[in-house]
Each structure stands twice: as structure tokens, then as C-alpha cells.
Amino acid sequence: MNQQHKSETVYEVKGLNLWYGDDQALKDINLKIGKNEVTAIIGPSGCGKSTFIKTLNRMIENIPIVRTSGEILYHGDNIFDKTVRVEELRTKVGMVFQKPNPFPKSIFENVVYGPKIHGIKDKALLMEIAETSLKSAALWDEVKDRLNDNAYGLSGGQQQRLCIARALAVQPDVILMDEPTSALDPIATAKIEELIDTLKEEYTIAIVTHSMQQAGRISDKTAFFLMGELIEFDRTEVLFSNPRDKRTEDYITGRFG
Numbered sequence: 001m002n003q004q005h006k007s008e009t010v011y012e013v014k015g016l017n018l019w020y021g022d023d024q025a026l027k028d029i030n031l032k033i034g035k036n037e038v039t040a041i042i043g044p045s046g047c048g049k050s051t052f053i054k055t056l057n058r059m060i061e062n063i064p065i066v067r068t069s070g071e072i073l074y075h076g077d078n079i080f081d082k083t084v085r086v087e088e089l090r091t092k093v094g095m096v097f098q099k100p101n102p103f104p105k106s107i108f109e110n111v112v113y114g115p116k117i118h119g120i121k122d123k124a125l126l127m128e129i130a131e132t133s134l135k136s137a138a139l140w141d142e143v144k145d146r147l148n149d150n151a152y153g154l155s156g157g158q159q160q161r162l163c164i165a166r167a168l169a170v171q172p173d174v175i176l177m178d179e180p181t182s183a184l185d186p187i188a189t190a191k192i193e194e195l196i197d198t199l200k201e202e203y204t205i206a207i208v209t210h211s212m213q214q215a216g217r218i219s220d221k222t223a224f225f226l227m228g229e230l231i232e233f234d235r236t237e238v239l240f241s242n243p244r245d246k247r248t249e250d251y252i253t254g255r256f257g
């Protein structure tokens, strides 16, 4: 991958504000997310991490009292423009949640759920999509002999990788992850972290994490949020070794949070 490709901007957030009713949860957020980068969003509970990440594919608008101002340019186009089709945006920008949330269906049906909704009926093609997606999510070897088994029979870590496979099956460009390992044990967590490292070769990833160690291990850039504000945003090694803001320093050294 050449340098030019790497530095391409996927998201440019400009002056983003967000309110839940009268309560402002995001205040004048400005940041850029580069292609094939992993961006970690850190900060204490309630600082707006989940709100921010869910704004990137407009999932936040499922909450009716939400109001936003400012712009989020996705490949140069403002996602809040009237012309933007939200379903299309959410296909391009997939999401994985804190608790694995497979459907009560077979492993196979979970993965091909999105492609089927998009009208793909051909059995062979669906099988191919399932195999490719499960391989990309590093789950294929563990499930290839039981694709018709219910997804609930998988371990938590496997279920989370299944949810990643389900997100990959519709060929996204960006994957948003909201604390994807916080419900998992250390071994399952390590597998997901390893997977994130592989996935970034093809996808752009933004991940909310409570764990600064995790942010340090897997991300290229880190954004530190505090009470709805983006306090500092920098290359991860810089933010952790040489923070510019006292509040960042206090947080990463464990003085609060």
C-alpha cells in the first residue's frame, strides 16, 4: 500500500455538535479519519464516545430527541445532506457493538443476512460470500463444519467475530466498533485485536475503547474525549507519550476516569 493511499481522508468531521433534547453531548468536534487507519476513541464514561461513533453512520438518529449541527464529510460529501440515503451510508459504514448480537439464526444465515436483504438469492454466491466473510473475520476454520448450527451455540468471542463477518458480508468501507471486546475474556480479546490489525489493510476502523492499553496496542490515532469535547487527537504514540493537554495527561496517567 503506497503512502498516498494511506493518507486519503475517509471522514472529515467539522464543527459537529449534538444534543439529546436540551443536553449537549458533543461540542464542536473536529477531526479527520484516514483510510486504512485504526482510530481509537477514549475517555471516561459519559464523555460522548458512543454518541460520536454512532453519529458517523447516523445510527444515532434512531433516538428521536437527537439534534445535530455541523458537518461530517464522508469521502467529501456531508452525510447530513438531504440527498444522502441513510441505508446506503450504513451499508458502507458497518457497526459492531459491545455485546455480540447475532440473530437467532444459523451461522450461515447470520452472515448472509445483509446480502440477502440486498437481493442476492443465488445459493452458490451466498455460500461464497459466507466463506469469504468468515475467513476475513478469522472464524471460518472454527465453524466451517457447522454453518447450519444456531449462532447462539458459539462462544462470546466467536459470536463477536460472527458479527464482524456479518458486517463484512455487505462489503463495507468503514467498520465502527463500540467497545467490541469489553464483554470478552483476554484470549477472545486478543483474537479480536489481532483481527483488527489484519482488517485495517482493507478497511478503515474507528473503535471506542475503555482500555488505554488496547488503544495503545491497536490504533494509529487516538481521540481523547472529555465531557463532550475532543480534548486531543493525535498519533497514538504521541498522545500517550507526549500529550499536549494537561487533561489528557491526567487521564492517561490514571488521575481520573
Ligand SMILES: Nc1ncnc2c1ncn2[C@@H]1O[C@H](COP(=O)(O)OP(=O)(O)OP(=O)(O)O)[C@@H](O)[C@H]1O
Pocket (backbone or CB within 6 Å): 020, 023, 025, 043, 044, 045, 046, 047, 048, 049, 050, 051, 052, 063
Ligand atoms: N439516549 C440518550 N438520551 C439522552 N441522553 C443520552 C442518551 N444516550 C447518551 N446520553 C448522554 O450523552 C452523554 C454521552 O453518552 P455516551 O453514551 O455517548 O458516552 P460514552 O463516553 O460512550 O459512555 P460509556 O463509556 O459509559 O459508554 C452522557 O451524558 C449520556 O448520559
